[in-house]
Amino acid sequence: MTAALTLTGLGYETEGRALLTGIALRAEPGQTVGVVGPNGSGKTTLLRCVYGTLRPTAGRALLDGDDLLVLGARERARRVATVPQDSPAEFELTVREVVAMGRSPHKRFWEPDSAADTALVAEALERLAITGLADRAFPSLSGGERQRALVARALVQRPGLLVLDEPTNHLDIRYQMEILGLVREAGATALLALHDLNLAAYYCDRLYVLAGGEVVASGAPGEVLTPSLLAEVYGVAAEVSVHPATGAPTVTYLPGRRPD
Incomplete structure (x- = not known):
């Protein structure tokens, strides 16, 4: 399943300060779209407005024509999977349990995992090379190991849209390339913020450059960079x-x- 993401006139203001202004962005079904720009340019704020931890103060965010702002939390979770830049590590769950949380939006409360759910989790653990960590407590992992577990959880969710904020943080170059390759192969539309412009140029179909909370350039990497x-x-x-x-x-x- 893939989805089309359309942002029109998206803005976010807090305490009288505009952090995003007039953002227009389009991600076609199956595309990998990168958001780049210097620190403080608004990349994380933009992604948070898309996946719902911030509510835009202007404009619209549409997923296949449906307004993300009016979707219920459960429906949004079925359609949008998120890997935030910083994720709390205090919950005492195993890596396998964290990854299995990706199936929760597709089940009734306390519904047990099916054989299909278990197979999806095992596949994701293997693809992210963390099968050996499956029974480890999530808080005991290194930053890079946690990041790979959260990407596995997002893949298990089987969303139409993947939103990833600096998914290569804490990872050595091998895992940076593997994770971005998996994102491209996942079949979902992907919106990701990246610092490394060379990784963005190689793995993204289209780039949006932010500066001061505005899009200052967009297009294919060869046109933008x-x-x-x-x-x-x-x-x-x-x-x-x-x-x-x-x-x-x-x-x-x-x-x-x-x-x-």
Whole structure:
């Protein structure tokens, strides 16, 4: 199942300060869409407005034409899976139990796991290379291990839309690539915030660049990632070339050189 996400005029204001203004974004069914930008640009606020921990103060967020703001919590959980940037680790559940929570929106309260649920959980544990951690207490895991467990939970949820805020945090490069590869293969539409522009360029179909809570550029990675944009938005000098093996744009930063 995949879904189309459409944001129109989305805004968020708190204490008289606008954190997002007039956000327009479209993720087509099955696309992987990246949100990039410097710290404080509004990436996490935008994702929170999409997955529901913040309520936008302007605009609309539609999933296949349905207003996300009026969907009940259970219906939203069936259709949208989230991996937040920071997740509490104090709940005393095993990794297997945390991953199995992804099936909860699809069942009645206290309904036991079916054989199909158990198989989905086992598959996700294996795909994220955490089968050996299945019986460990979630709080005992490292940051990277917790992140992989939360991605497994999201995949088990089988949503139409995956929303991931810095899903590669705390991970070494091998697991960064594996997780982003799994996101692309999951079959769901994906909206993710990323810091690493080269990972964003390789794994995302489309990028939206935020600065000061506004979209300042959007399009295919090769259209968006230019030396002039990196100078304007990030304040860095960089060269952008096409990688000979992957064909993706590759950003090389130029330390010590002032941006043009």
